[in-house]
Amino acid sequence: MQRLYRKRIVLGVGGGIAAYKSAELVRRLRDHGAEVRVVMTQGGREFITPLTLQALSGHPVHLDLLDPAAEAAMGHIELARWADLILVAPATADLMARLAQGVANDLLTTLVLATDAPVALAPAMNQAMWRDPATQGNAQRLLERGFRLFGPAAGSQACGDVGPGRMLEAEELAHAAADCFERALLTGRHVLITAGPTQENIDPVRYITNHSSGKMGFALAEAAAEAGARVTLVAGPVHLPTPDRVQRIDVVSARDMLAACEAAMPCDLLIAAAAVADYRPEVIAPQKLKKDPTRGDGLLLELVRNPDILATLAGRPDRPFSVGFAAETENLLDYATRKLRDKNLDLIVANDVANPSIGFNSEENAVTVIDRQQHQTRFSQASKGRIARQLVTFIADRLDQS
Numbered sequence: 024m025q026r027l028y029r030k031r032i033v034l035g036v037g038g039g040i041a042a043y044k045s046a047e048l049v050r051r052l053r054d055h056g057a058e059v060r061v062v063m064t065q066g067g068r069e070f071i072t073p074l075t076l077q078a079l080s081g082h083p084v085h086l087d088l089l090d091p092a093a094e095a096a097m098g099h100i101e102l103a104r105w106a107d108l109i110l111v112a113p114a115t116a117d118l119m120a121r122l123a124q125g126v127a128n129d130l131l132t133t134l135v136l137a138t139d140a141p142v143a144l145a146p147a148m149n150q151a152m153w154r155d156p157a158t159q160g161n162a163q164r165l166l167e168r169g170f171r172l173f174g175p176a177a178g179s180q181a182c183g184d185v186g187p188g189r190m191l192e193a194e195e196l197a198h199a200a201a202d203c204f205e206r207a208l209l210t211g212r213h214v215l216i217t218a219g220p221t222q223e224n225i226d227p228v229r230y231i232t233n234h235s236s237g238k239m240g241f242a243l244a245e246a247a248a249e250a251g252a253r254v255t256l257v258a259g260p261v262h263l264p265t266p267d268r269v270q271r272i273d274v275v276s277a278r279d280m281l282a283a284c285e286a287a288m289p290c291d292l293l294i295a296a297a298a299v300a301d302y303r304p305e306v307i308a309p310q311k312l313k314k315d316p317t318r319g320d321g322l323l324l325e326l327v328r329n330p331d332i333l334a335t336l337a338g339r340p341d342r343p344f345s346v347g348f349a350a351e352t353e354n355l356l357d358y359a360t361r362k363l364r365d366k367n368l369d370l371i372v373a374n375d376v377a378n379p380s381i382g383f384n385s386e387e388n389a390v391t392v393i394d395r396q397q398h399q400t401r402f403s404q405a406s407k408g409r410i411a412r413q414l415v416t417f418i419a420d421r422l423d424q425s
């Protein structure tokens with residue numbers, strides 16, 4: 024059930040007898056690849072110990088709203104933002120009543136009010152409590168506010184009654200939780216992305232580099248992670264924060280970048296957005312180069328070719344679906360098409376870095392994607408984040424067809 028892979032679920036455990044099933048639920052959610060943080064109500068703690076749920080979730084259980092130490096570790100707002108889904112199981116009649124009123128008198132109810140994530144409730148109570156018009160009214164109100172209700176099922180109950188009010192079983196709840204997520208485009212795929220410039224040292228204080236800011240590659244890494252991929256981002260020297268859920272490897276030179284990419288292989292998809300230096304000084308001077316009067320006014324630097332990262336990776340027997348970037352200042356589509364062919368790529372993204380409103384260092388971009396049949400698809404000027412999401416959707420579609 025790939026849809027739960029790497030999803031962040033806050034599991035709220037209320038004070039009902041079905042809390043014992045929450046332990047199994049944590050296991051099931053984690054088996055399906057979800058990351059689980061548990062929040063317990065005061066009542067929940069009377070039915071199952073935080074220690075059990077801590078051991079099963081692999082993280083300390085969140086208990087109190089007004090606990091300075093817990094707030095310092097991961098505050099309630101942070102936890103509310105962290106969640107992709109809040110699942111309350113069991114949801115007691117009392118908890119549902121508080122949620123329906125918008126009460127925020129403990130950690131769980133406060134989180135529910137503070138989150139933008141979807142909230143799902145798994146009601147669990149005696150059949151008479153469930154049938155009571157007050158509970159039915161609360162359930163209706165919660166549905167109208169966009170909460171999802173998983174169950175309850177009907178059957179024999181812990182109290183000896185028979186009727187509706189049983190909490191769904193753990194596996195049923197895990198499936199219902201998965202249904203809250205669209206199937207992500209790159210779920211289960213490993214995506215390797217390069218970004219930024221490389222830096223080729225001349226001596227201990229000087230180097231050759233270029234104007235790449237890394238913004239496009241980082242935006243692609245973020246978009247690929249959002250699309251469910253496991254993302255490895257190999258970044259040259261840039262000052263950008265690492266996108267959420269992305270594994271970042273920092274490198275300096277083109278040769279470092281190739282080594283890091285080779286170590287990260289195999290991957291399903293390679294997006295090479297880095298502006299890699301084609302040449303490097305043949306010799307890196309061990310000491311700072313001094314002005315040398317015997318040489319006159321000039322200084323000749325001998326440069327040698329760097330390895331071609333994209334062609335190397337796209338030429339491997341386990342070659343991934345390979346997407347290159349062509350940053351050009353003239354003959355854009357012509358050069359890009361040649362690069363696609365010469366490097367054995369599946370797609371090339373051409374961008375005109377001579378235009379100051381797009382390309383290097385700017386916040387926006389506009390690109391044309393060319394495929395092996397030389398079909399061109401244009402993505403008109405927009406923020407790099409938006410272009411990245413459009414490109415990821417386009418590339419994922421081609422990857423699926425490959």
Ligand SMILES: Cc1cc2nc3c(=O)[nH]c(=O)nc-3n(C[C@H](O)[C@H](O)[C@H](O)COP(=O)(O)O)c2cc1C
Pocket residue numbers: 036037038039040041064065066067114115116117118147148149152
């Ligand atoms: C032994 C026992 C079992 C209970 N089981 C349930 C239950 O299954 N469902 C329910 O809605 N309330 C149940 N309750 C009542 C709740 O614990 C109580 O209403 C509490 O305030 C729930 O709030 P909380 O979910 O925020 O902890 C039970 C109480 C006791 C003493």
